[in-house]
Amino acid sequence: MSNLEPTDVGPAAGGDRAVAEADRQHVITLLTAAHAEGRLTTDERDRRLSEARGALVFDDLVPLTRDLVTTRSSSVQYAQGSTEESEQIVAIFGGAERSDHWQVRPRTFVTTIFGGAELDLSQAVFPSTEITMEVFCLFGGVELKVPEGATVDNQLIAVFGGVDRKVGPPIPGAPRIVIKGFAGFGGVEIRNPKTGRRRRNRSQRERYDDDSGREDRSYG
Numbered sequence: 298m299s300n301l302e303p304t305d306v307g308p309a310a311g312g313d314r315a316v317a318e319a320d321r322q323h324v325i326t327l328l329t330a331a332h333a334e335g336r337l338t339t340d341e342r343d344r345r346l347s348e349a350r351g352a353l354v355f356d357d358l359v360p361l362t363r364d365l366v367t368t369r370s371s372s373v374q375y376a377q378g379s380t381e382e383s384e385q386i387v388a389i390f391g392g393a394e395r396s397d398h399w400q401v402r403p404r405t406f407v408t409t410i411f412g413g414a415e416l417d418l419s420q421a422v423f424p425s426t427e428i429t430m431e432v433f434c435l436f437g438g439v440e441l442k443v444p445e446g447a448t449v450d451n452q453l454i455a456v457f458g459g460v461d462r463k464v465g466p467p468i469p470g471a472p473r474i475v476i477k478g479f480a481g482f483g484g485v486e487i488r489n490p491k492t493g494r495r496r497r498n499r500s501q502r503e504r505y506d507d508d509s510g511r512e513d514r515s516y517g
Contacts (some may be wrong), residue, residue: 314353319426323448323467324349324358330466331365343501348472358469366421373471374422375445376400386439388412399423405430409437409483417442419490432478434458439485446471449487462487 332342335425345361352358382401386393388409396417403424408413409432416430430463432439432453443449446468453460458480464487476485 304329307429311409313354313356316355316358319448319473320355320358320469321349321352323469324361325470327365327466327468336365355469362469373447374398375425376422386416388414390433390463400424401428403428406433407431407439407478408433409439410435411437413438413440415440417490418447418474419444425472426470427473427475429475429477432476432480433480434480434483437482437483441476441485441487442490443474443487444471445489448473450475451475451487453480454478455484455486457482458484460485460487464489488494 303517305366328337328342328345328349331337332339337345342381349358352361379431381402383404383406386395386407387403389412390410391412393407393409393414393474394410396415397420399421401418401421405428407416407430414437421444443464445465447464448461448467448471449464450473451460451462453476456479460476460480461484478486
């Protein structure tokens with residue numbers, strides 16, 4: 298690879314690392330979705346897919362998607378070398394919360410029994426490009442906010458419960474989050490930061506207040 302790394306692709310550091318299969322699959326998924334949405338012609342999709350399959354370093358992948366996605370996911374922070382490999386988050390008849398720049402462990406165990414946990418990963422520091430969250434949810438719930446572009450691999454078993462997942466398309470370089478465990482009479486909600494329940498409910502309240510104000514003025 299040239300010593301003069303391109304300035305318009307990839308991160309300044311690590312762009313010459315070997316392509317991981319997860320990175321390659323992220324790009325293939327994004328290209329396929331863009332074609333289905335009409336943003337790429339069939340010929341252009343096939344050309345880019347061929348280049349993605351033949352990519353050797355990370356910087357070979359980024360130009361294939363830079364006109365399809367934003368680069369906000371590059372703000373995800375990675376910091377390896379943590380002395381703790383796991384963390385326990387427990388909410389029993391109560392609540393637990395993690396947010397801002399908290400250090401995520403490679404494996405996080407989340408237990409909610411008649412309680413809830415709100416975990417915001419949008420500004421978190423990740424130990425690597427893949428983490429695992431093992432959830433045990435019984436008559437409780439977990440609200441998980443993930444960075445834009447993150448891949449969510451849902452392997453959760455739900456009985457009288459479920460997983461509500463609404464996230465954007467994957468972006469190369471963003472983390473992969475594996476969700477495992479069990480949800481009974483409860484559930485897990487997974488969102489990007491701007492589509493969370495609170496923001497949606499606040500918007501609905503604002504529209505309701507505005508409509509009510511117009512009705513009051515009409516009778517004034």
